Amino acid sequence: DAGVTQSPTHLIKTRGQQVTLRCSPKSGHDTVSWYQQALGQGPQFIFQYYEEEERQRGNFPDRFSGHQFPNYSSELNVNALLLGDSALYLCASSSRGGYTFGSGTRLTVV
Amino acid sequence: KNEVEQSPQNLTAQEGEFITINCSYSVGISALHWLQQHPGGGIVSLFMLSSGKKKHGRLIATINIQEKHSSLHITASHPRDSAVYICAPIYSNYQLIWGAGTKLIIKP
Numbered sequence: 469d470a471g472v473t474q475s476p477t478h479l480i481k482t483r484g485q486q487v488t489l490r491c492s493p494k495s496g497h498d499t500v501s502w503y504q505q506a507l508g509q510g511p512q513f514i515f516q517y518y519e520e521e522e523r524q525r526g527n528f529p530d531r532f533s534g535h536q537f538p539n540y541s542s543e544l545n546v547n548a549l550l551l552g553d554s555a556l557y558l559c560a561s562s563s564r565g566g567y568t569f570g571s572g573t574r575l576t577v578v
Numbered sequence: 579k580n581e582v583e584q585s586p587q588n589l590t591a592q593e594g595e596f597i598t599i600n601c602s603y604s605v606g607i608s609a610l611h612w613l614q615q616h617p618g619g620g621i622v623s624l625f626m627l628s629s630g631k632k633k634h635g636r637l638i639a640t641i642n643i644q645e646k647h648s649s650l651h652i653t654a655s656h657p658r659d660s661a662v663y664i665c666a667p668i669y670s671n672y673q674l675i676w677g678a679g680t681k682l683i684i685k686p
Binding site: 565567 | 608609611613619620621622623626664666668671672673674676678679
C-alpha cells in the first residue's frame with residue numbers, strides 16, 4: 469500500500485518565479501494538509517483540503533494557493549517566490565485524524 | 579501559554595538507556611500522534627492513540643485523556659533512534675496541534 473507520494477523531491481527556483489508541488493494521498497484518505505518547514509524549525513501549517521475545498525488555512529499570504537482534485541491528490545502553488553520560501557514542504561493525508569506524511573519536497577529559492 | 583508542552587526539549591543518552599519524552603496539552607482532544615523526524619527527512623507517525631497504551635517494538639506510548647498527558651518511551655535505545663520526536667494532539671476538527679519537538683541523541 470503506497471503511502472503519501474510527493475513530487476518533485478528537490479527543486480531549485482529563482483526569486484520571483486512560480487512553483488507547483490504535488491501530493492498523492494495514501495489510499496483511503498480524503499484530506500490533504502500542507503506544511504512548510506524551514507531549516508531547524510517545526511512544521512508550519514499552510515492549509516488543508518477536503519472535498520476539493522480549502523477547509524482550514526494557516527497564516528500564509530495569498531501567494532500560497534492550492535487545489536485538490538476529485539481523486540484527492542493535491543497541488544501547492546507558490547507565486548512570486550521569495551528567498552524566505554526556501555524550505556521543506558510536507559504533505560500529509562488523513563482520514564478522521566489518522567495522518568500519514570510524505571517525505572517532502574525540498575525547495576531552494578536562489 | 580503553548581497549547582502543547584513537550585519535555586525535555588533536548589535529550590542526550592547512552593545506547594541502551596530507557597528514554598521517556600513527556601507531552602502535556604491544554605485543550606480537549608480525542609487522540610494524539612507521536613511523530614518522528616530524522617535530520618533532513620520526512621515525518622513518520624509512530625503512534626496514533628486515544629486511550630491507554632500502545633507498543634511497537636521498543637517503542638511504547640501512553641496517554642491519559644483526562645489528565646491531558648502523554649508519554650513516549652524507548653527501551654534499549656540505539657543510535658538509530660536519534661531523531662526529533664513530536665507530540666501532535668488532534669483537534670476535534672481533525673487538525674494537528676504541533677509540539678515543539680524533543681531532539682534525541684543516542685550515543686554509542
